[in-house]
Amino acid sequence: MSPENLHVPHECRAVGEMLSRVGDKWTMLVVDLLGDGPKRFTEVKRALGSISQRMLTLTLRNLERDGLVTRTQFETIPPRVDYELTELGHSLRYPVKALSDWVVANRRDITAARARFDEAQEPKRKLLKLA
Amino acid sequence: MSPENLHVPHECRAVGEMLSRVGDKWTMLVVDLLGDGPKRFTEVKRALGSISQRMLTLTLRNLERDGLVTRTQFETIPPRVDYELTELGHSLRYPVKALSDWVVANRRDITAARARFDEAQEPKRKLLKLA
DNA sequence: TTCCTTGGTTACAAAAAGAGACCAAGGCTC
DNA sequence: GAGCCTTGGTCTCTTTTTGTAACCAAGGAA
Numbered sequence: 001m002s003p004e005n006l007h008v009p010h011e012c013r014a015v016g017e018m019l020s021r022v023g024d025k026w027t028m029l030v031v032d033l034l035g036d037g038p039k040r041f042t043e044v045k046r047a048l049g050s051i052s053q054r055m056l057t058l059t060l061r062n063l064e065r066d067g068l069v070t071r072t073q074f075e076t077i078p079p080r081v082d083y084e085l086t087e088l089g090h091s092l093r094y095p096v097k098a099l100s101d102w103v104v105a106n107r108r109d110i111t112a113a114r115a116r117f118d119e120a121q122e123p124k125r126k127l128l129k130l131a
Numbered sequence: 132m133s134p135e136n137l138h139v140p141h142e143c144r145a146v147g148e149m150l151s152r153v154g155d156k157w158t159m160l161v162v163d164l165l166g167d168g169p170k171r172f173t174e175v176k177r178a179l180g181s182i183s184q185r186m187l188t189l190t191l192r193n194l195e196r197d198g199l200v201t202r203t204q205f206e207t208i209p210p211r212v213d214y215e216l217t218e219l220g221h222s223l224r225y226p227v228k229a230l231s232d233w234v235v236a237n238r239r240d241i242t243a244a245r246a247r248f249d250e251a252q253e254p255k256r257k258l259l260k261l262a
Numbered sequence: 263t264t265c266c267t268t269g270g271t272t273a274c275a276a277a278a279a280g281a282g283a284c285c286a287a288g289g290c291t292c
Numbered sequence: 293g294a295g296c297c298t299t300g301g302t303c304t305c306t307t308t309t310t311g312t313a314a315c316c317a318a319g320g321a322a
Contacts, residue, residue, distance in 0.1 A: 014234075014238060015231050015234045015235060015238075016160050016179075018234040018238055018241070019154075019159050019160065019230065019231060019234060020155075020156040020157075020160075022230075022234070023150075023154030023155070023159060023230070024151070024154065025151040025154075025279085026151075028150050028154065029147050029150065040299085040300090041299075041300055041301080042298095042299065042300075045300095048147075051280095052279080052280050052281065052282090053281095053282095053300080053301070053302090054279080054280070054281085054301090054302085054303095055279065055280070056300095057300080057301065057302085058279090064248065065244065065245055065248040065249070066241045066244055066245060067240060067241060067243070067244025067245075067247075067248075068241075068244075073300095076288095076299095077286085077287055077288045077289080077298085077299085078286095078287085078288075078289090078297090078298045078299035078300080079286090079287095079298095079299050079300050079301080080299075080300085081299085081300060081301090088237060088240055088241075088244075091233065091237065092233060092237075094229070094233070095226065095229040095230040095232070095233045096230075098225070098226040098229040098230070099150065099153075099154075099226040099227075099229070099230060100146050100150065101226070102222065102223060102225070102226045103145075103146045103149040103150060103153070104146060106219060106222065106223075107145060107146075107149055109198060109219055110149070110197045110198060110199075110219075112198070113196065113197055113198025113199075113219075114196055114197060114198075116198075117195065117196040117198075118196070156310085171268085171269090172268075172269055172270080173267095173268065173269075176269095183310080183311055183312070183313095184269080184270070184271095184312095185270090185271085185272095185310080185311070185312085186310065186311070188269080188270065188271085189310090204269095207268095207319095208267090208268085208317085208318055208319045208320085209266090209267045209268035209269075209317095209318080209319075209320090210267095210268050210269050210270080210317090210318095211268075211269085212268085212269060212270090
């Protein structure tokens with residue numbers, strides 16, 4: 001039942017690189033968002049809310065480069081650009097969903113753990129200040 | 132079959148925050164490594180290879196704060212500190228494995244897509260230089 | 263005596279992310 | 293027809309985050 005032979009050592013580095021690439025701040029969120037159909041730039045931006053235009057551009061560019069989304073540009077004014085998951089992009093939705101399910105299932109525990117940890121640290125800081 | 136109702140909008144922000152927290156450069160790698168038993172600081176460091184001492188300290192501290200690992204300190208000289216996944220930490224291994232399996236299965240496609248993309252960008256840069 | 267060890271911390275440098283102004287160029291309002 | 297709005301960016305500047313390298317304690321080994 002446990003995830004065994006996770007350490008094909010040769011692949012470890014490559015997997016690590018990809019994990020930190022795909023697991024950056026916005027990538028999974030964007031993949032998730034594009035999951036239910038193509039969206040244009042500003043739609044994604046609005047849905048994400050807090051992302052800056054620059055970071056969205058960068059994130060989408062990287063996704064495009066990795067073959068996870070396609071970029072379709074319409075030569076209209078004002079411009080219109082649609083982003084859509086490729087087949088590869090869609091396949092990424094499953095592991096992303098596994099992770100976000102885990103987050104949903106466990107975030108209360110995590111929040112509680114944080115509170116406990118911070119609580120335990122606080123007195124130490126007080127002691128240091130007194131010393 | 133498709134990951135539906137992924138958008139419980141209220142939870143979206145919280146999930147996003149957790150994803151970018153847990154999906155930082157080293158966290159998943161460390162969780163993965165600790166998966167087959169407790170390890171001491173330097174063991175993890177050596178296994179990861181390229182991580183700096185500072186980032187490993189930070190990563191482990193965050194994992195501890197989130198209740199995903201425990202830190203056990205032995206009062207010996209030289210010091211010895213063991214890090215071990217908690218139950219919560221172990222539960223994270225499954226989605227992490229799902230993601231790393233995806234990476235293993237698809238990284239050739241991704242590498243190829245990147246090469247294609249970079250190839251397509253190269254001529255443009257040349258044209259710009261000529262202009 | 264000198265060096266090595268571990269698990270850090272600190273100060274400083276480099277890289278990445280975020281904030282915000284600016285742009286093209288046509289449509290709409292007044 | 294002057295002025296404003298729109299979209300999908302880019303450019304510049306500031307703030308965070310990462311990385312690098314030096315230092316530390318304190319005992320054991322050479």
